């Protein structure tokens with residue numbers, strides 16, 4: 001078979017091939033050796049690779065690759081060894097850095113971007129609330145304008161915030177927070193307080209998740225409000241698209257690793273003919289997901305909005321695909337697969353998050369059925 | 382300091398499992414569809430050259446590789462790490478980059494030509510060996526051909542203001558310090574594992590590296606340009622007779638006590 005067209009799909013340019021090569025060797029040498037110590041909340045996204053600010057403009061300290069393919073490559077490669085580390089990387093580089101890069105003005109970029117690109121500051125994004133996850137626009141957090149101080153007073157509680165705490169004690173450094181400014185929505189930027197960190201999650205244990213509580217936090221209007229005061233819904237929807245593509249890329253990384261583990265295990269035990277089905281179906285599904293992912297990523301422009309159908313679709317397919325592939329890997333490896341040192345049980349737990357975070361499967365069903373309905377009787381291409 | 386020349390070799394990646402096809406005889410080590418990267422000792426040499434450049438403003442680091450088309454990627458890695466320009470002596474696609482076809486003698490002969498042609502080379506930094514053929518000959522051969530001062534297995538390198546290089550080498554009996562006096566010839570130093578930890582090329586530097594110049598010249602043209610004899614350079618001096626996979630490990634024996642272990646070892650004549 002000529003594998004050239006696949007290579008081109010997965011690495012469209014030399015830069016992409018070099019990026020994959022670089023992150024893969026970093027992952028092999030630095031990420032993999034620590035990936036099994038994931039019981040405790042730890043934090044180790046700090047590197048001299050220039051990937052924290054991957055999509056941010058270079059004049060503000062970023063790498064200047066505003067490119068969904070590059071994003072996918074990094075997430076796929078990191079998740080091959082450590083999906084939890086990758087989730088924290090995603091919260092920082094996509095939810096915080098990329099959202100700012102697309103939506104903030106130059107003054108804000110100059111103020112906030114260099115620190116979050118060089119890793120001296122680590123943060124994330126606060127959208128979900130205790131009673132507003134899938135129904136995110138039902139959020140209660142609010143920002144009230146104070147004309148005397150020309151700023152907003154923020155109150156509210158944000159739930160399940162990745163990188164909400166880095167140490168288990170203090171809050172992370174910088175967060176984008178969505179809050180209600182009235183009947184419509186505003187988007188606001190700040191840093192603040194931490195209350196509680198979860199340690200006993202099903203998976204993603206090495207990625208800190210916290211609840212953040214805001215009590216009368218003052219946000220200067222000039223520097224700490226991103227975009228139009230009532231226009232943040234668009235920022236949110238646009239950034240959710242690349243977030244979903246990145247989560248799909250994590251799924252592809254998890255699937256590739258699970259396959260490698262299954263194949264290696266089976267090749268030492270040639271008698272295990274009954275697992276052929278597990279391995280072959282996993283490979284076919286992995287390739288289908290990976291092709292869908294890069295086909296979408298290669299065409300996604302991060303500055304646009306309206307690519308929801310396939311951003312939802314690729315995450316919907318890949319998340320469940322990764323969970324199933326990890327599940328089969330456990331099955332193939334039997335008791336070994338169920339136990340920690342064989343990696344695949346961790347991947348299975350981590351993969352489950354992808355059916356929830358960044359939008360539950362059901363929210364994708366809802367969005368996609370709606371978008372497909374809009375075809376108005378026109379047939380698919 | 383003027384120029385530092387760093388010859389780098391593209392080899393099977395250190396983490397790859399080597400596959401041997403017994404039907405191919407001496408050519409049995411498979412190179413197709415195998416991940417290749419820069420020889421780890423060459424990475425150390427590139428890192429050292431960049432550090433020396435950082436300490437000695439104005440120095441130019443030139444990475445050079447002999448081998449097939451894909452060696453350009455290896456050179457780009459060196460450029461992304463911080464080398465200034467590259468020279469690629471390109472071989473025909475059917476020439477193997479490992480010991481079978483390109484032996485240290487050929488590489489050292491070519492490098493000598495390049496050093497003389499480049500002029501103003503103060504230092505040639507090489508890996509102490511390449512992990513595919515483990516010869517460790519290229520550096521010493523080059524120093525011999527150039528009649529230049531050399532130090533092998535460097536664990537530390539300092540440059541003196543007088544153009545000398547002080548090299549520490551770790552030997553079985555302790556650390557040895559050698560000074561390579563400035564001689565008008567480039568110093569030739571081969572790098573050991575503990576010399577430094579090579580940096581990762583950052584993504585911005587990978588992108589900038591694309592703008593750095595790489596001169597590609599065919600092996601045949603280079604040989605002509607250097608006034609060498611193609612057969613003399615390319616015909617391997619040594620022939621690889623056989624290549625085979627290490628035999629699988631035999632199952633061990635369990636012993637009940639240290640005395641029993643010693644008994645068995647004595648029986649086999651492994652301890653006195």
Ligand SMILES: Cc1cc2nc3c(=O)[nH]c(=O)nc-3n(C[C@H](O)[C@H](O)[C@H](O)COP(=O)(O)OP(=O)(O)OC[C@H]3O[C@@H](n4cnc5c(N)ncnc54)[C@H](O)[C@@H]3O)c2cc1C
Nearest residue numbers: 125126127128133134160161162356357358359360362363
């Ligand atoms: C490890 C982890 C990290 C996270 N990181 C972040 C972060 O950094 N920032 C952030 O803002 N959030 C984060 N989240 C929150 C995440 O985005 C939400 O958990 C997710 O959106 C689901 O919301 P929920 O938990 O409130 O579930 P709910 O919305 O309560 O959903 C519960 C169930 O009901 C279904 N459901 C709900 N509404 C509908 C509907 N209208 N139609 C059909 N089915 C429906 C859901 O599909 C699901 O099955 C994180 C979550 C986790 C677990």
